[in-house]
Amino acid sequence: MMDNNCIFCKIANGEIPSTTVYEDDMFRVILDLSPATKGHALILPKQHMANIYEMDETTAQKVFVLASHIATAMKKALNCDGINIVQNNGEAAGQTVFHFHMHIIPRYINDGQNINWIPGTSEPEEREKIAQTIKAALN
Ligand code: 5GP
Ligand code: ZN
DSSP: OOOTTOHHHHHHTTSSOOOEEEEOSSEEEEEOSSOSSTTOEEEEESSOOSSGGGOOHHHHHHHHHHHHHHHHHHHHHHOOSEEEEEOOOSGGGTOOSSSOOEEEEEEOTTOOOOOOOOOOOOOHHHHHHHHHHHHHHOO
16 A cells, blocks of 8 residues: 555655666665765665554565665675664664665765764563563464
8 A cells, every 4th residue: 555645655656756776566666865985775665554563564575675686786896895774763763764675785985984883782581581581482
């Protein structure tokens, strides 16, 4: 289903033009308007889903296969030194467009970007408790 108020639905379904590097019946891969680096691309499902929690299993399986194809093509075409796959869910995680998208970001030595986190600390008992909570929530 498409959401008429969603810009990525319109882009994914071709109603708004975009620089497309790949398209099939389920996905469109476009270049980001404000790229972190040369070649920064976004994988968009054509169906509206706001985030990973709303994603069906088939789309979830196919999106990473596609990410792997795009990443391999980027490596070859752009001769990048690395690639980050980034996928934000929720405002707290930095999501700004609420239609699922996966960032494929080619990285170049000294490209000046910093896609990182500050390592924290944890105790074994705390890790065990957290793991048990997540395990209990898995279906
Ligand atoms: P988020 O922060 O939600 O993970 O990422 C949203 C991304 O979409 C940003 O990198 C932003 O530059 C990109 N973006 C937002 N609007 C448009 C658009 O209309 N066209 C394209 N190609 N990229 C967009
Ligand atoms: Zn949408």
